[in-house]
Amino acid sequence: MGEDVRKMMHHRHLGKVVAGAAVAATATAVLIGVTLPGSASGEESSGGGPQSSSAEQGQAAARQLPGVVEDAPEQGRTGTGRDPLTDDEIKRAQTLAAGRDFRASSEDVKGAKGPERLSTDLAELGPDEVGAAEAPRRAEVTYYDYKDDTYVTKTVDLGSGKVTGTDTQHGVQPPPGHDEVMEAARLLMADKLGEGLKKDFKDATGKALTRPDQLTVTGFVYRAGEGSNPGPASVGDCGEHRCVRLFTRVVNGPWIDTRQMVIDLSAHKIAKLS
Secondary structure, eight states: OOHHHHHHOBOOTTSOEEOHHHHHHHHHHHTTTOOOTTOSSSSOEESSOSOOOHHHHHHHHHHHSTTOOOOOOOOOSOOOTTOOOOHHHHHHHHHHHSOHHHHHHOBOTTSOBSOEEEEEEEOOOOTTTTTOTTOOOEEEEEEEETTTTEEEEEEEETTTTEEEEEEEEESOOOOOOHHHHHHHHHHHHHSGGGHHHHHHHHHHHSSOOOOGGGEEEEEEEOOTTOTTOOOOGGGTTBTTBOEEEEEEEETTSOEEOOTTEEEETTTTEEEEOO
16 A cells, blocks of 8 residues: 555544545455456445346335235336346346245345345346247346345246246355345444444534435445455354445545444344454
8 A cells, every 4th residue: 555545544433434545445455356336246245236127126115015915017018039128027027036935934134024135137048049039038036035044046937927947045145235235234333333433424524324325335245264364253154144344435425444344134243353
């Protein structure tokens, strides 16, 4: 780190309230090989969750309500070939994928009935389907089920309206979605280890930090034992549990360093890395 960067960093509370340039410089070492939001590869991160259409966003509230079961919508406007999914196709796929039994047996990041939906994408074609005159259009809807810490992928045939495949995996940690990142920030703010974050925010703005949306937050999946430092015993479940680290900044303002905090969304606990 250069001398100019060191001069920009002010040590307080959590470590420092830092200017954007300083975070960019210090983050380089941490995030080498990291793919920033917009990709599901590399170190899994999100600064607002997977990209979604207006229809997908509009369904988010409804899926959180316990006992809500929707009839599969009409096909509506459909794409052709390898066109991106239309809003109508996204809505149809999500409704078909989240069947009554799945909703009743799963939990989202806040503990409500129904799984935490992460993404809805056009499924890849099989080798024998590539180049076919009328290749099927299928959607893959992915979820994280906090009830048993599983990553679930539902494949939906948009033509027949049937779920044609369900893949359930343990220990797979895709990038966190927007709701997960906001819940992680809320849990940190409510914990004693978040006092420094609130003090730094007050120093930077003169206002109290009371809501996660006062911050711009990017979340990165954290797994225990990665790199040369295995971390304290308190983060030993991370990888099986859904754990994230946060990059936080005041909205339109300075960064606040919270990288040493690990938020276990599965256990609703906060730990500090040594």
